[in-house]
Amino acid sequence: DAGVTQSPTHLIKTRGQQVTLRCSPKSGHDTVSWYQQALGQGPQFIFQYYEEEERQRGNFPDRFSGHQFPNYSSELNVNALLLGDSALYLCASSGDRGPSYEQYFGPGTRLTVT
Amino acid sequence: ILNVEQSPQSLHVQEGDSTNFTCSFPSSNFYALHWYRWETAKSPEALFVMTLNGDEKKKGRISATLNTKEGYSYLYIKGSQPEDSATYLCAFFMDSNYQLIWGAGTKLIIKP
Numbered sequence: 001d002a003g004v005t006q007s008p009t010h011l012i013k014t015r016g017q018q019v020t021l022r023c024s025p026k027s028g029h030d031t032v033s034w035y036q037q038a039l040g041q042g043p044q045f046i047f048q049y050y051e052e053e054e055r056q057r058g059n060f061p062d063r064f065s066g067h068q069f070p071n072y073s074s075e076l077n078v079n080a081l082l083l084g085d086s087a088l089y090l091c092a093s094s095g096d097r098g099p100s101y102e103q104y105f106g107p108g109t110r111l112t113v114t
Numbered sequence: 115i116l117n118v119e120q121s122p123q124s125l126h127v128q129e130g131d132s133t134n135f136t137c138s139f140p141s142s143n144f145y146a147l148h149w150y151r152w153e154t155a156k157s158p159e160a161l162f163v164m165t166l167n168g169d170e171k172k173k174g175r176i177s178a179t180l181n182t183k184e185g186y187s188y189l190y191i192k193g194s195q196p197e198d199s200a201t202y203l204c205a206f207f208m209d210s211n212y213q214l215i216w217g218a219g220t221k222l223i224i225k226p
Contacts, residue, residue: 033213033214041218043203044216048212056213090158092158098212099145099207099212103160103214104160107156
């Protein structure tokens with residue numbers, strides 16, 4: 001049973017560019033959440049997708065957008081990259097969007113913006 | 115602004131000793147409290163999801179308690195082993211707000 005997978009593992013982009021990160025949830029999971037983790041901080045919630053719709057959003061600008069596909073996989077898109085977008089981006093899946101369900105995390109994508 | 119505080123930020127413990135650390139969260143509108151362990155070069159892994167005041171959960175040598183009225187949770191590790199070295203993160207789920215608010219973690223280093 002494959003766990004949560006993310007691609008790519010590492011990525012280097014230039015300010016102003018756009019980036020797309022990908023996530024495949026654990027088998028049987030239909031809810032995907034995206035987090036940004038800066039060095040020395042806890043993960044910051046970006047948004048959650050359920051039934052192909054964005055159900056909840058954290059305090060991130062509209063430059064951050066996403067999508068969920070019918071097979072529950074998800075993409076995170078960031079436009080007009082800033083140096084401050086450099087971080088580890090984590091994807092997590094769960095069997096339900098409710099708070100009692102533990103989240104299963106992928107290995108993350110390390111984004112460096114130069 | 116909702117804040118989840120974890121203390122201490124880091125902790126060095128001798129192998130075989132027991133230890134504990136704290137997660138503080140807003141006591142109002144509580145829904146759930148999650149604990150995760152994050153080993154270097156791996157993905158965060160769920161330890162416990164706790165929802166009831168007074169709840170105690172145990173997994174091997176690791177246990178956790180929850181006090182929702184005063185807004186804190188303790189994580190205990192009994193007889194620390196080198197494989198316990200990791201960052202331990204807690205996350206708070208507020209009622210009707212479907213997002214986890216995370217603490218910055220406690221980095222635990224077990225000295226052989």
